[in-house]
Amino acid sequence: MTENFLxxxxxxxxxxxxxxxxxxxxxxxxxxxxxxxxxxxxxEADLENFTESLSQKVEDTSAKRKPTGVAKxxxxxxxxxxxxxxKDHFVIx
Numbered sequence: 689m690t691e692n693f694l695x696x697x698x699x700x701x702x703x704x705x706x707x708x709x710x711x712x713x714x715x716x717x718x719x720x721x722x723x724x725x726x727x728x729x730x731x732e733a734d735l736e737n738f739t740e741s742l743s744q745k746v747e748d749t750s751a752k753r754k755p756t757g758v759a760k761x762x763x764x765x766x767x768x769x770x771x772x773x774x775k776d777h778f779v780i781x
Contacts, residue, residue, distance in 0.1 A: 693729040696721075702735070713738075 696714070700707040711728070713719035720734040 692732045693722075694732060694735065696728050696730070699730050699735055703739075 694702075696710040697707050699719075700710045703710070710719065710730075714721045714728055714730075719730065719738045721728040721730045723729075
């Protein structure tokens with residue numbers, strides 16, 4: 689069984705980020721990689737695990753959003769929803 693390995697540049701193209709961002713993810717141990725010489729290689733399976741963990745975090749933070757206030761206007765209500773990142777979102781109902 690052969691495992692496919694990707695360079696940090698290939699991973700950057702897949703994730704649509706700068707290659708330095710991939711290196712930061714590797715050095716912070718958020719993305720698993722092996723170092724061969726001076727270059728990092730990332731297993732495809734490790735990249736899939738990383739992206740799945742990111743999508744799980746997005747689902748978790750969206751589930752944590754709760755209405756924090758209501759401002760009523762004629763026939764509708766404006767709800768302020770705080771997200772996990774500290775940004776407010778406004779929903780008109």
